[in-house]
Amino acid sequence: MLYAKTTPEQKRAHLRQILTPGAARQFPGTFTPLSAPLIQEKGFDGLYVSGAVLANELGLPDIGLTTLTEVAQRAGQIARMSDLPTIADADTGFGEPMNVARTIHELENAGLAGCHIEDQVNPKRCGHLDGKSTVDTETATKRIRAAAEARRDANFLIMARTDLRAVEGLDAAVERAQALVAAGADAIFPEAMKDLREFEVMCQAVDVPVLANMTEFGKSELFTREQLASAGVALIIYPVTSLRSAMGAIERTLDTISAAGTQESAVPEMMTRARLYELVDYEAYSSFDAGVFDFDVPDRFTNQGAQR
Numbered sequence: 001m002l003y004a005k006t007t008p009e010q011k012r013a014h015l016r017q018i019l020t021p022g023a024a025r026q027f028p029g030t031f032t033p034l035s036a037p038l039i040q041e042k043g044f045d046g047l048y049v050s051g052a053v054l055a056n057e058l059g060l061p062d063i064g065l066t067t068l069t070e071v072a073q074r075a076g077q078i079a080r081m082s083d084l085p086t087i088a089d090a091d092t093g094f095g096e097p098m099n100v101a102r103t104i105h106e107l108e109n110a111g112l113a114g115c116h117i118e119d120q121v122n123p124k125r126c127g128h129l130d131g132k133s134t135v136d137t138e139t140a141t142k143r144i145r146a147a148a149e150a151r152r153d154a155n156f157l158i159m160a161r162t163d164l165r166a167v168e169g170l171d172a173a174v175e176r177a178q179a180l181v182a183a184g185a186d187a188i189f190p191e192a193m194k195d196l197r198e199f200e201v202m203c204q205a206v207d208v209p210v211l212a213n214m215t216e217f218g219k220s221e222l223f224t225r226e227q228l229a230s231a232g233v234a235l236i237i238y239p240v241t242s243l244r245s246a247m248g249a250i251e252r253t254l255d256t257i258s259a260a261g262t263q264e265s266a267v268p269e270m271m272t273r274a275r276l277y278e279l280v281d282y283e284a285y286s287s288f289d290a291g292v293f294d295f296d297v298p299d300r301f302t303n304q305g306a307q308r
């Protein structure tokens, strides 16, 4: 009821334990706190809060328009609804290295287990689109150093994302990843890798966990968990999958209503009222309330008792 019983510190310690090379832990993206218990119930390893999704959900493109406050608040609302660790997309860190330090504090305060900070120039682009630019190694490593120095919980995961693969090629991305690890990155997110071999090369080149971004309609093929595990990947994200699925369903249902004049034929596809109530733990609230209501207050503590 209300929220997770696991503390942020416990979730961060757990995240550290599960992120081993080849473990291919699955972190579905969620754009709503309501999906968090669902993801946990289905047996996944953690939650991912996508910057693209938070922007798109607000009707904005993913070009660095969202603010730290918006991201920390939404990511925190999601994180608190699950006992699983939640990783948030912190884009370029929301400013200069000093701002990156503040970003880490805010995300720690919001109960996140970790975040990733990328080496794109601001305004950033979706990592799977053409025309993005990256900063130089010095600027990129300063962001990571600031993040690592700012954290107060040593287990808060600082993941460095490099977008260099699509800009300068795999060798440059590998070299950048190594520099980011030397600057204090606990994990590497190599963006827009072309094939499985590239993931393999990256996993061999760094001795920290490597993430695979399985976003649809992007530059990477949608590999299976087994394939990515065999390449040495520690963590897989499905960042926009639930938003795309939900928006697809919404669009189809709206078309049904306007074509048929009723949503009747779309109802079997919908989550039922009962299931929705199960997810928000309706019953636990009712019995909590009943318990409080039925609680017997000794006479001397009541107004009536005091008057006597």
Ligand SMILES: C[C@](O)(C(=O)O)[C@H](CC(=O)O)C(=O)O
Residues within 6 Å of the ligand: 049, 050, 051, 052, 053, 062, 089, 125, 126, 127, 128, 191, 213, 215, 216, 218, 239, 240
């Ligand atoms: C992972 C990502 O940074 C995100 O914000 O979810 C995006 C996902 C996407 O746009 O498909 C990305 O840049 O890959």
Ligand SMILES: [Mg+2]
Residues within 6 Å of the ligand: 050, 051, 052, 062, 089, 091
């Ligand atoms: Mg993003």
